[in-house]
Amino acid sequence: MKRFVIALDQGTTSSRAVLVDHDGTVVDSVQRTYHQIYPKPGWVEHNPQEILYSQLGSLTELVSRHHLSESNVTAIGIDNQRETTIVWDPSTGEPIANAIVWQCRRTASMVEELCGDPKVAQAIRDKTGLLPDAYFSASKIKWLLDNVPGARERAEAGELLFGTVDTWLLWVLSGGMVHATDMTNASRTMLYNIHECRWDQDLLDLFGIPACMMPEVLPSAHVFGETSYPGIPSGIPIAGIAGDQQSALFGQCCFEPGEAKNTYGTGCFLLMNTGDQPVASKNNLVTTIAAAPPEAAKTQYALEGSVFVAGALIQWLRDELGIVRSAEDTEYLARSVPDTGGVYIVPAFTGLGAPYWNPDARGLICGLTRGTTPAHIARAALEALAYQTCDLVRAMEADAERRIVTLDVDGGASRNGFLMQFQADVLRARIHRPSNIETTSMGAAYLAGLTTGFWDDTDEVRSLRKGGDVFVPTMPEGNAERLLEGWARAVQRAM
Structure with a gap:
């Protein structure tokens, strides 16, 4: 049976x-x-x-x-x-x-x-x-x-x-x-x-x-x-x-210290496994308990950072501005222009989350010219998701004193190939998108299955993760640094 x-x-x-x-x-x-x-x-x-x-x-x-x-x-x-x-x-x-x-x-x-x-x-x-x-x-x-x-x-x-x-x-x-x-x-x-x-x-x-x-x-x-x-x-x-x-972190099989995942949903949630050592953040992240497999002898911890507005920014383009008819349209529009033409969007609709924690910050669009088109705005929105994630990753790396070489991704916006490639470019890291991006429910399934012997151990669970896509940096590093410097200036304006 x-x-x-x-x-x-x-x-x-x-x-x-x-x-x-x-x-x-x-x-x-x-x-x-x-x-x-x-x-x-x-x-x-x-x-x-x-x-x-x-x-x-x-x-x-x-x-x-x-x-x-x-x-x-x-x-x-x-x-x-x-x-x-x-x-x-x-x-x-x-x-x-x-x-x-x-x-x-x-x-x-x-x-x-x-x-x-x-x-x-x-x-x-x-x-x-x-x-x-x-x-x-x-x-x-x-x-x-x-x-x-x-x-x-x-x-x-x-x-x-x-x-x-x-x-x-x-x-x-x-x-x-x-x-x-x-x-x-x-x-x-x-x-x-x-x-x-x-x-x-x-x-x-x-x-x-x-x-x-x-x-x-x-x-x-x-x-x-x-x-x-x-x-x-x-x-x-x-x-x-x-x-x-924490279930998504487990579902991504981030069982070892230094392994991290980012969920691109309405907001973004970035978690890094720090093993049995809680890491106190100096960069406005939070320390939380991570889900652990049955064989774990000690409590497991994670660092977590939250972006308030991610997929919600794309919804805003669709529902309030009418720039796109569906979230999928943003990828086509973003690829139709070589860059944003200098446009940055800081989606601080309800303030800025980690690592800034500024509730008084407000959203802005800067760098507009007469030549700005809906395609430039759509591309700037997608890039904003990647920039915010990059801010979290750098803060997390500083707290944990370790580099994130591979970032596992999930959530609805991770389906966007342009966003994932741009994320790899500005983060200077490998992005892994599993074939099943619904990793939150898989984490709950893995926990229940491991506890009852349905699966033997975490090695067997890891072996179940087949396929997926990998994005590696292709943009020259100097170009990525200039884009991030422009983002930092835009954030300061929003503050």
């Missing part, structure tokens, strides 16, 4: 269930979208039940299509949008409010008030590896406890549970038997000591969060529980969990 693993890929706008066979081939996937809720400017919410229905709906459809059962599904793995915060009543299974999404900025002033003291900010940095920010879960939990009537009293009485989306899915899938998360998701809450691998009581006290709300924290490669939910075969081990970016 042919056997499979299933990855549940729970993202910010959709949920997927992905069926993977022993050869590492994606046999099938089912995707369902759900609504984004914007109650006020800067606020972003999801309905936790809608997240659940989209994810379980995709899973039950996949099970039905392929007549799956506990006898031919070895394990289920979960990857998820990180930091998004859900609080629910375990006696009823009902959330007390909508989920507060990682993008939500409603708690920015709260974080500034609580963490404005440099000593407090440094303590958070030292313990969690994170820069104090509303991005992470801690202030979102506090907001819910402070603003939902009766929530704080119920939480202190042990009547409410907190979880990131993985914890919510795991709790429901296990029939309410398991309240747990993995170390990668815990490390994104701003409440978890990544060196001592425990919830930090001082940080829980700072944000007024009762410890009894918090899930048990387990390794990413672990049997968390078994399925027990109507319409889904019972007894399937849920055997791997990781936050989406």
